[in-house]
Each structure stands twice: as C-alpha cells, then as structure tokens.
Amino acid sequence: MNRKIVSTISVSAILFMTMLSFNVLLVQAGYTIYILPDGTINPPAAPIERVGDIYTFTGNISNPIVVERDNIVIDGAGYTVQGAGTGTGITLSSGNNVTMKNAKVIGFNYGIHLNYTWSSTVSDCTFMSDMYSSPPKIMYHGIWLLHSSNNTISGNTMMYTTQRGILLVSSHNNTLSNNTQMNSEHGIYLTGSKDNTISDNIVEHNNRYGILLDGFSSKNTLSGNTATFNQYDGIKLYYSSNNTVFENTAIINRYGINLDHSSDNTVYHNNFITNGLGQANSTDSTNTWDNGSSGNFWSDYNGTDLNGDGIGDTPYMIDANNEDRYPLIVPAVWNYSNPVPIVWEATTYSVVLSSNSTISMFKFNQQQKQISFKVNGESGTVGYCNVTIPQTLLNITQTGWIILINDTPPVTGPIITSNGTHTFIYLTYTFASTNDIVIQGASVIPEFPSAILLPLFMIMSMLAVAFRKKRFQRKLD
Structure with missing residues (x-):
C-alpha cells in the first residue's frame, strides 16, 4: 500500500500537462485507423510505426483506432489519441494477447473497449474527458471490458469520466491493479463478473461508489485498495456473494463498506476510518467479518485490549446478524508514511x-x-x-x-x-x-477502562450508602 493517497495537486498537474500536449496530428479527421489482421496499418499515413509485432505511435492522433491483429504490442510512447466527443478511442474486438501501453486517450465517449478479448494488457495509459474544450467532450467509461477474460489492467489513470472509471460486464478472471481513478460516478464497477482480482487501486472523489460489485458478481477478490472521499460508499456489494475483501482502506466515505442483499462474503484485515454514516452497513445480508483469528480495524470501536494481543476484547457489532469477532486495535496493513491510528x-x-x-x-x-x-x-x-x-x-x-x-x-x-x-x-x-x-x-491510556470503572464506581457508591445507613441507624438507636 505504498502508493495509497494521491494528492489532488498531483492529479491536477497531470490534467494540465496533458492539455498542454495537444498538438494533435490530423490524419483526415473522422477516419478510423485500423491495425488489420495481416498486421498492416490503414491508412498507411497514420503516425504509427511498425517493427515486427511492435507498433509505436510517432505523433498525436485525432482518430479512433480499431485493433484486429492478435499477439502484438502497441506503445503509445506518451502521445495522445484525441476524440471529438463521440465513439471509442481504442477498440480491441475478439482479440488475444494484445498489449496497449503508454498512451493518453481523451475526449471519446469510451476510452478503450475490450470486446470478447482475452489475455490482453492495458497499462500505463490515461483516460479522461476533454474538460477544456467548448463544449466539453465527455468520456463515459475510461476502460470497458465486455465478455472479456484473463486480461490485465494495470497502472492506468482515469479522471473525469462521467459514469465509470473501469467497467467490467460479464467479464471473468481479469486482474485490475495499481490503477488510479477519480471524479466519476463510480470508480471501479463490476456487474455479472466473477473470479476477478482487484488490488492496490486508488478510487477517490467519486459521486457515488468507489468500488461497486453489482448484478450477481461473485468469487472476486478485493485487496489493498484505497477508497477515499466518495460521496456514497468506499466499497459496495449489491446482490453479490462469495467475494473476499481484505487489506483495503476506506476513509471519509458515506459508509466504509456497504453490503446489500449480499451474503457469504468474507471481510477481514480492512481499515474503516472516519466514514460519515458508519464504518459498515448491512441490509438483508449475513457475512463473515474476520478470518477466524483477526478481523478489521474500526475507528469507532468502543472496546479495549487488556491482554495486549492486538485484538479487541469485545466484538464489533454491525447488526444482529453480523459482527467482527476479533476487531483490531491497530491496522493489520498500513502505509506507514501516514500516521498510524x-x-x-x-x-x-x-x-x-x-x-x-x-x-x-x-x-x-x-x-x-x-x-x-x-x-x-x-x-x-x-x-x-x-x-x-x-x-x-x-x-x-x-x-x-x-x-x-x-x-x-x-x-x-x-x-x-x-x-x-x-x-x-x-x-x-x-x-x-x-x-x-x-x-x-x-x-x-487508562489501565481501568470505562467498562470496569463504571461497575467499580457503582460498587463503591453502594458501599458508601450502606455505610451511611448504618451510621444513621446507630444515631436512631
């Protein structure tokens, strides 16, 4: 969790520098650039250089790109694919083993779309709306996977997408890691998707949820993610079961984690800190909130740890059907560049x-x-x-x-x-x-916690009353 909190200043700098880079080379605006099944580039004048199975951008591009060839690497070399406010920036359709890296995709409705694509990689790219055009050219989804499996989405930045930073629909066995996403409706959104690994991502400042598992998404693993400043919940599971949620941090959201009609999930070693309406919420759900020996860190835990084993002496209650039996006094996993709670x-x-x-x-x-x-x-x-x-x-x-x-x-x-x-x-x-x-x-901090001090005070008060009654009775005699 070494890269957990990204400052707004840093993200604004990325946005500013990206907009300064728009000396976009026009290749007959409105045309689509194809990398064809035989490996050729159409039109040939597109600023893409081919060396074997490696394709490298040589300038900025103002056209959508469709990739039809398998087993290739496309290196954006830091250049920009600029949209006109419609369509999809880069499309991988029915592809296999395609790597897309080091590009900026701006001003399309969809940044990159993997459609029936498998064993491919999208890494170190930036996807965002063009907020400085008039009117703004809005991107709905940064990265969109549909019926796509065994792909890796890593090291990307999604900003100012109006619906979802990363969207998976009926997509399985994918890995989403070390991505940074902010200022969308939802950060990472899965629907009808299973067996995915979502790890070490940052999702912040979204209008609704940081990470949302929806529509019977199951057997997914969420670990090492940081969800902060989301107006709804840091992590939300809706009609999604049999998922594992561990070593995540949710700070200053509505709820840290919210499970709605979602049972048989396992939640442990997470940090839920200073979330507005509560650290956790559960609706018609029954879940496991520890791994059998240690649970989660709750910033509003009202207990103690008198034997010093790092586990609270009393459970943390979520509702009548859900409790963390082994709440943590100190986070199990933490980025130590931040104060330790x-x-x-x-x-x-x-x-x-x-x-x-x-x-x-x-x-x-x-x-x-x-x-x-x-x-x-x-x-x-x-x-x-x-x-x-x-x-x-x-x-x-x-x-x-x-x-x-x-x-x-x-x-x-x-x-x-x-x-x-x-x-x-x-x-x-x-x-x-x-x-x-x-x-x-x-x-x-008090060696006699309030749970002990209150009964002790009551006993002392009862003894004092009894003593006074005894003295008063002696006076009457």
Missing part, C-alpha cells in the same frame, strides 16, 4: 513514524505500556526512525523511556524531546536485515 474506547490516537527503513508489524500493547514495530533495510547499513507519540496514549512518569533494538538498548542513545502534548524519539541503528524496535513508557 490506534483505537481505544472509540478514541483514535495517532503515532507518526518517519524513517528511511521499511516499517512493518506495528503493535500497541496497553498492558505492557509499549509500542513495537519492525524495520527492514540492507544488512550493515545505517537506518533511522523518528517516532511521534501522543502523551495521552503513552508517556513516562519518574521512570524514563525504555527503548530496545533487538532486545538490547541502542548503541547510540536516542534523542528524546517533547512539546507538552507529544514525545519525539529519534533512533539510529545498523541493520541486521530486520530489527525489532520496542518503546516502553511508564503511563498509558
């Missing part, structure tokens, strides 16, 4: 890690008053890590911090400073491939 009695504490190392396995142990994590790097090299800890989460009293690297104090003493609300701990170390870091304080 720790949830305790519905309060989220954020620990910030800044390092030149690869960080993993972050844990918080309330009972031991410690946080721990692993750092990886090339053996023999020097690494560093700066850890920012809220003092309301973990602090010291008269006893100082205990810091261990592979069970021993660091050779070079850590630099520890404080601003009154947070403690900053700077560590350096020599890698032994993987180093285990432990930071232990002396005071921690």
Whole structure:
C-alpha cells in the first residue's frame, strides 16, 4: 500500500500537462485507423510505426483506432489519441494477447473497449474527458471490458469520466491493479463478473461508489485498495456473494463498506476510518467479518485490549446478524508514511513514524505500556526512525523511556524531546536485515477502562450508602 493517497495537486498537474500536449496530428479527421489482421496499418499515413509485432505511435492522433491483429504490442510512447466527443478511442474486438501501453486517450465517449478479448494488457495509459474544450467532450467509461477474460489492467489513470472509471460486464478472471481513478460516478464497477482480482487501486472523489460489485458478481477478490472521499460508499456489494475483501482502506466515505442483499462474503484485515454514516452497513445480508483469528480495524470501536494481543476484547457489532469477532486495535496493513491510528474506547490516537527503513508489524500493547514495530533495510547499513507519540496514549512518569533494538538498548542513545502534548524519539541503528524496535513508557491510556470503572464506581457508591445507613441507624438507636 505504498502508493495509497494521491494528492489532488498531483492529479491536477497531470490534467494540465496533458492539455498542454495537444498538438494533435490530423490524419483526415473522422477516419478510423485500423491495425488489420495481416498486421498492416490503414491508412498507411497514420503516425504509427511498425517493427515486427511492435507498433509505436510517432505523433498525436485525432482518430479512433480499431485493433484486429492478435499477439502484438502497441506503445503509445506518451502521445495522445484525441476524440471529438463521440465513439471509442481504442477498440480491441475478439482479440488475444494484445498489449496497449503508454498512451493518453481523451475526449471519446469510451476510452478503450475490450470486446470478447482475452489475455490482453492495458497499462500505463490515461483516460479522461476533454474538460477544456467548448463544449466539453465527455468520456463515459475510461476502460470497458465486455465478455472479456484473463486480461490485465494495470497502472492506468482515469479522471473525469462521467459514469465509470473501469467497467467490467460479464467479464471473468481479469486482474485490475495499481490503477488510479477519480471524479466519476463510480470508480471501479463490476456487474455479472466473477473470479476477478482487484488490488492496490486508488478510487477517490467519486459521486457515488468507489468500488461497486453489482448484478450477481461473485468469487472476486478485493485487496489493498484505497477508497477515499466518495460521496456514497468506499466499497459496495449489491446482490453479490462469495467475494473476499481484505487489506483495503476506506476513509471519509458515506459508509466504509456497504453490503446489500449480499451474503457469504468474507471481510477481514480492512481499515474503516472516519466514514460519515458508519464504518459498515448491512441490509438483508449475513457475512463473515474476520478470518477466524483477526478481523478489521474500526475507528469507532468502543472496546479495549487488556491482554495486549492486538485484538479487541469485545466484538464489533454491525447488526444482529453480523459482527467482527476479533476487531483490531491497530491496522493489520498500513502505509506507514501516514500516521498510524490506534483505537481505544472509540478514541483514535495517532503515532507518526518517519524513517528511511521499511516499517512493518506495528503493535500497541496497553498492558505492557509499549509500542513495537519492525524495520527492514540492507544488512550493515545505517537506518533511522523518528517516532511521534501522543502523551495521552503513552508517556513516562519518574521512570524514563525504555527503548530496545533487538532486545538490547541502542548503541547510540536516542534523542528524546517533547512539546507538552507529544514525545519525539529519534533512533539510529545498523541493520541486521530486520530489527525489532520496542518503546516502553511508564503511563498509558487508562489501565481501568470505562467498562470496569463504571461497575467499580457503582460498587463503591453502594458501599458508601450502606455505610451511611448504618451510621444513621446507630444515631436512631
């Protein structure tokens, strides 16, 4: 999840630079360019160079392209296929083993359409509406697969498509990975599609759903995706069953995940954080919300972890038929360039890690008053890590911090400073491939949680009343 949150500034820069590149070569506008079954290019004047089975753009193009030849690579070389507000930019029909890469497709109704196509690849392309033309040339779908299987859609960017960034209709066994999509009606939309892998995609700022499985889509795997700032739900399953949803992150959507008439799905190791109406919603659905030993991270979990195993002591309830039996106190999978959330009695504490190392396995142990994590790097090299800890989460009293690297104090003493609300701990170390870091304080978030404090308060109050009654009775005697 190393590339999870894409800034609006970066996407705007892509849009701006793309529009600046429109010195479009006209090849008799309105004609369609064909790569024919025998490999020839029609018309021959099209700015596409052929070397064997590799076709490379040599300039921008203002015509739709239809590919009829199998077993070829088409390299856009960064050039643009510019539409006039209608039709399809690139069509692969009944194709096999075609690779389309490194192109920008702008201003068509459909960016690229795979129709009865299999074992093909679309990678490192950009698909978007032409928002700067007057009137704008609107793209409905960026990438559209119809009855197409065993394809790979990877590393693409879809922006300002009015209906769907990526659409799969009755398409199976495809892989959608590392794509970035924003500002559409839906980000990734599957209907009647099964056995697809949807992984490590970013879907954000959509008018409805980030990822939607619809129309009896089943046996799909959703993993490592990030869904943020979608007006409806980060992930929605509608009449879709037997899917696996794990290691995804849904932040600031209406619901993090919403299952409607969708049962027998398995949902675990996901992070559901600060979603407006709730982290999860279930309608006429019964699903499994853990893998048998660990579940999901819920930013509104109102429980504790008194034995420090990283699993909440009480289930997270979704509704009467759905519960996460093993809610996580800390996310199981996280992009550590972002603050690490720790949830305790519905309060989220954020620990910030800044390092030149690869960080993993972050844990918080309330009972031991410690946080721990692993750092990886090339053996023999020097690494560093700066850890920012809220003092309301973990602090010291008269006893100082205990810091261990592979069970021993660091050779070079850590630099520890404080601003009154947070403690900053700077560590350096020599890698032994993987180093285990432990930071232990002396005071921690309440060791007697409210679930224990309330009964204790009631008992003390009852004892006090009984004592007063006894004294009052003695006075009467």
